[in-house]
Amino acid sequence: MSFLGRLFTKGGQRTIGIDFGSSELKAAQFAPSPHGPVLEHVYKVQTPANSIKDGVVTDPPLVGEALRQLISEGAFTAKRTVSAVAGPTVVVRQVTMPVMSERELRESTKYEAERFLPYSVDEAQIDAKILGKADDGQNMDVLVVAAQKDLVLSQASAIQFAGLTAGVVEVEPFAMVRAMIPADDPRFQQNIAIINVGASTTSINITKAGFVPFTRNVPIGGAAFTKAIATGLNISIDEAETMKREKAAILSQRDAAPVPPTVTRIFNVITPPLTELVTEIHKSLDYFRTRFRGEVIESVILGGGTARLSNLDAFLGHELGLPVSIANPLAQGAYNPADFPAEYLSDIGPSLIVAAGLALRDLAPVGGRMPVSA
Ligand SMILES: Nc1ncnc2c1ncn2[C@@H]1O[C@H](COP(=O)(O)OP(=O)(O)OP(=O)(O)O)[C@@H](O)[C@H]1O
Ligand SMILES: [Mg+2]
Structure with missing residues (x-):
């Protein structure tokens, strides 16, 4: 392997x-x-x-x-x-090293990785790939990945x-x-946030031109919503899961139509984890903008099973002030x-x-x- x-x-x-x-x-x-x-x-x-x-x-x-x-x-x-x-x-670093063969690189990478790995290199699976020679011809850019x-x-x-x-x-x-x-997508040259809201984790990534200069995981996802529904409505986790898929929706004051009481109740109980999630996303995007001054995030792609939570896309779009689309990678x-x-x-x-x-x-x-x- x-x-x-x-x-x-x-x-x-x-x-x-x-x-x-x-x-x-x-x-x-x-x-x-x-x-x-x-x-x-x-x-x-x-x-x-x-x-x-x-x-x-x-x-x-x-x-x-x-x-x-x-x-x-x-x-x-x-x-x-x-x-x-x-x-x-999982650590991904782009480093500059003297020009050497792939075989020499494998050895040197271990020493290089020692500097930035939060655990011992003996516990790590490390790989490196030469990305290209630096302008001076003496050095090369190397992508080091460790897990x-x-x-x-x-x-x-x-x-x-x-x-x-x-x-x-x-x-x-x-x-x-x-x-x-893909590289022929007009968004390829823009900073795009790809947010994967799973069950236990949400991963927030910002990508441009095939690179991913920012990535962060937060331990909040759909399971937190399910748990909040189970506790708030005093039902089992399985019942809460069904309830979430069938009835949960993020409500907005802009909604004109009357909302069934169960939907309002569910919305109230999922609001705390939802607020926490949105705060973490906000913080991440703000961090990126501060760290890479001048870079503008153009839009958000929302993936993960929890992207299907009714109105999450519209809500996030409103909160972040950015266009949000739901990922359909299979299309x-x-x-x-x-x-x-x-x-x-x-x-x-x-x-x-x-x-x-x-x-x-x-x-x-x-x-x-x-x-x-x-
Ligand atoms: N229609 C729906 N409405 C709301 N939530 C949904 C819906 N369908 C699936 N989910 C939620 O999506 C989550 C599963 O998504 P996904 O498969 O992306 O997670 P995972 O990859 O297993 O989790 P993780 O990445 O955190 O390990 C579950 O929390 C599930 O309740
Ligand atoms: Mg996942």
Whole structure:
């Protein structure tokens, strides 16, 4: 198994992109074609309770079993997988080093990583890629990526239990950028915030021209809303989950129509975690604007299962003063409408923002779609 080893592949082979979510396991597979990637398979299943935390698979045989179910019900045909790492132990740095061979680089990277890793290099899976020579010809720009071995190996173990081959492991924000903003997209040259609101975590990323200069995870997501509904309405977590999907909506004083009392009650109980989430997003965007003076954030792409919470997009747009669109990464690749009704894709799409980007990774860059480097 390689870890980011083939950042820039020629590609052409089918892989399954797998997103190990704390609440749902998600997968996508595309086929190469002369006109670009074509969606072949997409599916998700529930993650067994408490078996994945921050991407770390704590029970690989159990998750392997769920993955096996996902592969069979989703009729996936590829064996090779691409998965993603994220969270506080994943470190991405662009560093300048003297010109050297790839082999020498591997050794030197360890010393380099020692300086910035918050844990021992022995516990780290480290990879490096030469991005290009610096102007002086003596030095080169190198992308160094490190993650904790436990995290990478736990996913590989689940993948093997499912009878699949653990291939490349990638960094989650890169996958989302690839899924959402191909190089021929007018937004490619703009600063775009990609926000993935999952179940336990929200990841806030700002990307421009294929780079991701800002990324941050906050521990609030859909599970906090479900918990607030369960506590506030004194019902079980399962009932609260159904209630959230069917009745929850973010209300605004601008709404003219009368609202059923249950909807108002749910809105009241989810307001505290919602406010916390929006505050964290605000803080992140403000930090970016201060850190990179003069850079303007043009718009927001909202992904993750919680993007489907009714009116979250409009509410965020109003709070942030930016246009917000809901991610539909599956609509980027071509697909046969007979296999995938558009409604199904937009329904499942937002939560596939990582899996779709992973699955597109090894396909030849066609029609301006290009691998994201940093
Ligand atoms: N229609 C809906 N309305 C509101 N919330 C929804 C809806 N559908 C799914 N969700 C929520 O989306 C979340 C799952 O999204 P997603 O699959 O992106 O999370 P995850 O990747 O498993 O979690 P994490 O990234 O935090 O580990 C759950 O909290 C679920 O309740
Ligand atoms: Mg997720």
